[in-house]
Amino acid sequence: xxxxxxxxxxxxxxxxxxxxxxxxxxxxxxxxxxxxxxxxxxxxxxxxxxxxxxx
Numbered sequence: 001x002x003x004x005x006x007x008x009x010x011x012x013x014x015x016x017x018x019x020x021x022x023x024x025x026x027x028x029x030x031x032x033x034x035x036x037x038x039x040x041x042x043x044x045x046x047x048x049x050x051x052x053x054x055x
Contacts, residue, residue, distance in 0.1 A: 006027075006030060006031055008027075011024060011026060012024055012026060012027035012030070013027060022040055022041070023039060023041060024041050025041040025042075025043045028041060028042060028043050028044070029043055034046050034053075036048070036051075
């Protein structure tokens with residue numbers, strides 16, 4: 001049911017001005033799938049508003 005845990009590296013995320021952890025495109029590609037959460041740096045082209053992939 002659960003996927004393997006991915007060890008985080010320094011360039012897998014950054015902390016934004018509001019203090020939230022934001023995952024980078026590198027991390028998403030390392031994870032290997034789209035979670036359909038509308039992530040800021042999603043390399044898969046998912047649009048949460050339309051629930052579709054742009055690419």
